[in-house]
Amino acid sequence: MATLKDxxxxxxxxxxxxxxxLNxxxxxxxxxxxxxxQVMKELNYQPNEMARSLSKQKxxxxGIILPQIEHPYxxxxxxxLEKEASKRGYRTTVFVSKSKKEREEECIEMCKSARVSGVVLCSGCFGTEKFVGLDFPLITLERSIDQATSGIECDNYQGGVLATELLIEKGCKKLMYIGGRSAGEGIAMPGDYREVGFKDTCEKYKVEHLVMVTDKEQFDTLEYYSFVRNKIEKNPDVxxxxxxxxxxxxxxxQACRDLSIxxxxxxxxxxFDDVNIAQFTTPGLTTIHQPVEQMAEQAISDIAMIDAGKVVPSRTVFPVTLVERGTT
Structure with a gap:
């Protein structure tokens, strides 16, 4: 009788x-x-269901890997994620990577050692090779990594289109996009798609536009304000x-307020995001709403399905909506 080693x-x-x-x-x-x-068929190999059951013990x-937890999004x-996991009887362990490649790799290794049932990765600084060999399902949330993992995201490109079209409809003549840097080669950040949606729409309507992408750490809030104010101040026609x-x-x-604009x-x-701060600014911030509740539910559902041996889509994209408030 053929064995697994055979x-x-x-x-x-x-x-x-x-x-x-097999699992x-x-x-x-x-x-x-x-x-x-094909080899199993040729050798007439029959998996040992009891052994498979034992190997699946988790x-x-x-595990939830985030770049940081202070950011409202x-x-x-x-x-x-914690709410949806609890509904399905899962506990959660949170890892914070600070968007550092070495730290993310450590988080993955800790998840391996802990024999987790699955991982939701909301932070990604490395490519496909780091996911080969994992013995648990890994779902990326708002991170596209070489199409090698099951991913859940909102329609970031369409969000860029909706936002830009609104500004044009409101009579804006010169537009500016301000975003963070990409994570690295082979790794697409949400902002990358938002930026492309912005540029494509400006070009479609022949509207003058600028793209300002900071080289600062993505979530360095103190440095971001200085960067933003500088760009607004140097481009008074925007x-x-x-x-x-x-x-x-x-x-x-805030920069506009400080510059008397x-x-x-x-x-x-x-x-973009529609987190609480968008409702509490004065005036309220017009934004693109992404359905975080549904995205989180899908991420946990996918892990549960893979855990049960079922197949899930390689990529799930949720639609976004425009929420208009006082800044437009």
Missing amino acids: VAKASGLTVGTVSRV NRGYISDKTREKVY NNTI FAKVLGR DGVFTSSDIIGAYVL SVPQNMKIVG
Whole structure:
């Protein structure tokens, strides 16, 4: 009778890789999966269900990796993920990466050691190779990493289009986009798509525009204000700004106040996320709402489904909506 080792030897793979195929764990390419199934058929290999059951024993915990928890958006995401996980009987363990590649790798290793049931990754500074060999499902939330993982995101491009079209409809003649830097090669950040949506729309309507992307750390709030004020001050003819987050939008509003620029009379502002701060600024911040509740629910649902041996979509995109307030 053929064994797991026989299948691994015949297919030229490790026992661990064959085991992941059988248990539907981690990232496995379609080519590798088909190869294992073909060898199993040739050897008439029958998986030992009891052994498979034992190999699947986890501690019913979901790891959540965030770049930080102080940022209102990630605080909102964390709250929803924990709520959805609890509904399904999972505990959660939170890891903070500070958007550092080395720290993210440490977080993944800690999740391996803890034998988690799955991981939701909201922070991503490394590529596909770091996900090969994981024995638990990993779902990325608002991070696109070489299309190698199951990902959930909102329609960031369409959000950029909606925001820009509103500014144009409101009569703005020169627009500016302000956002954060990309994470690195092969890793698409939400702001990248928002920026492209902005640029494509400006070009479509032949509207003059500028793109200002900071080289500062993405969430360095103290440095962001100085950066934003400098760009507003140096471009007095700009009358409409789209920002990649509500936090940056609030900085634009503060900079306009400090520079005696009237909002929305002489400057119109649209943010992105629709976190609480957008409702509490004066005037309230017009923004693009992303459905964090549904996205979090889908992330936990996908982990539960993979954990049960079911197949989930490689990419799920949720629509966004425009929420108009006082800054436009």
